[in-house]
Amino acid sequence: MIEVDNITKTFVIPVKRDDGFFKSLVSREYIYKEAVKGISFFVNKGELVGYIGLNGAGKSTTIKMLCGILNPDTGSIRVNGINPFKNRRENNMNIGVVFGQRGQLWRDLPVQDSFILLKKIYNVADEDYKRRIQFLDNMLDIGELMKIPVRKLSLGQRMRCEFAGSLIHWPDVIYLDEPTIGLDILTKKRVLSFVKELNEQYQKTIIFTTHNMHDIEDLCDRVILIDKGLIMYDGKIQELKASYNKQKVLSITFRNVIELDKQNLLEIVERFGQIKDIHNNNLILHIEDGGIDNIRHVLDKMNEICVITDYSISSFKFEDIIENIYLQESK
Ligand SMILES: Nc1ncnc2c1ncn2[C@@H]1O[C@H](COP(=O)(O)OP(=O)(O)OP(=O)(O)O)[C@@H](O)[C@H]1O
Numbered sequence: 276m277i278e279v280d281n282i283t284k285t286f287v288i289p290v291k292r293d294d295g296f297f298k299s300l301v302s303r304e305y306i307y308k309e310a311v312k313g314i315s316f317f318v319n320k321g322e323l324v325g326y327i328g329l330n331g332a333g334k335s336t337t338i339k340m341l342c343g344i345l346n347p348d349t350g351s352i353r354v355n356g357i358n359p360f361k362n363r364r365e366n367n368m369n370i371g372v373v374f375g376q377r378g379q380l381w382r383d384l385p386v387q388d389s390f391i392l393l394k395k396i397y398n399v400a401d402e403d404y405k406r407r408i409q410f411l412d413n414m415l416d417i418g419e420l421m422k423i424p425v426r427k428l429s430l431g432q433r434m435r436c437e438f439a440g441s442l443i444h445w446p447d448v449i450y451l452d453e454p455t456i457g458l459d460i461l462t463k464k465r466v467l468s469f470v471k472e473l474n475e476q477y478q479k480t481i482i483f484t485t486h487n488m489h490d491i492e493d494l495c496d497r498v499i500l501i502d503k504g505l506i507m508y509d510g511k512i513q514e515l516k517a518s519y520n521k522q523k524v525l526s527i528t529f530r531n532v533i534e535l536d537k538q539n540l541l542e543i544v545e546r547f548g549q550i551k552d553i554h555n556n557n558l559i560l561h562i563e564d565g566g567i568d569n570i571r572h573v574l575d576k577m578n579e580i581c582v583i584t585d586y587s588i589s590s591f592k593f594e595d596i597i598e599n600i601y602l603q604e605s606k
Pocket residue numbers: 286287288308309310328329330331332333334335336337
């Protein structure tokens with residue numbers, strides 16, 4: 276359905292002089308920013324994929340190439356067999372897009388008029404339009420907003436209308452680029468459960484970008500993680516978690532404030548794991564999971580030196596795993 280083969284994109288940015296004029300007018304100086312450095316992936320029909328990465332990793336640039344807004348410098352993209360940039364109109368009939376940072380409805384028109392324009396642009400039959408508006412109202416509660424100009428809506432109201440507008444032509448493929456940014460908790464829940472329903476009930480193929488790892492974990496089975504324009508991981512969230520859960524997080528509370536050097540604790544810690552955090556009398560360690568015996572052994576050794584008042588053992592959270600990967604990559 277979505278085939279991305281080794282795409283790259285470099286932005287060429289003219290350098291400005293101190294006086295604000297472009298150097299390039301005189302000396303042709305440019306900065307080359309490689310936003311996407313060779314990305315390949317395949318998304319099957321009906322998949323919901325989380326596309327994640329730090330700020331500036333290249334997520335939006337990829338989404339813009341998938342939409343046909345930007346043309347990759349090299350490599351190729353096919354969405355339902357269509358080249359999005361060369362056949363942008365044909366591609367648009369097949370995709371819906373929501374950018375959290377940028378509205379796509381007409382700001383000065385009432386929501387309803389925007390929808391009617393979209394109906395015309397996409398050539399949607401009257402019956403289909405009525406049925407879809409009814410459905411979108413049920414899901415997103417937009418009925419009362421229909422007569423209000425888009426610019427007068429709150430962010431949450433506008434986003435619900437943006438979602439509805441992007442689906443009037445009922446596309447098979449939906450790109451959501453940070454669609455929940457700035458939404459209150461209830462609006463976010465509503466929007467996310469709608470995304471889930473679109474995928475599960477209507478087999479929409481969805482690529483979803485966000486910085487919120489809880490949302491990704493709730494919604495997606497598969498995640499593509501990019502860093503500095505390259506894919507770091509592409510696979511099931513469960514598999515990523517399983518590979519990390521060879522380690523455990525051991526959180527220990529001592530009776531007294533921890534003094535690593537004085538009490539020879541450091542030696543034990545370094546033998547069995549890595550320090551994640553030390554705070555007053557709390558120590559958080561990442562240790563290799565050699566089973567409960569290994570953890571007991573660590574605790575016994577520490578107890579010989581200082582009194583442990585509490586401890587807990589947990590697995591890595593998805594959020595921690597992603598943070599770890601980012602940290603490793605930035606070293
Ligand atoms: N139109 C542009 N002109 C010049 N550079 C750009 C342009 N668009 C993006 N970039 C640069 O390309 C890199 C990737 O940007 P992109 O917007 O794809 O990142 P992102 O992963 O979506 O980040 P964020 O999470 O902050 O939205 C960044 O260094 C950015 O500054």
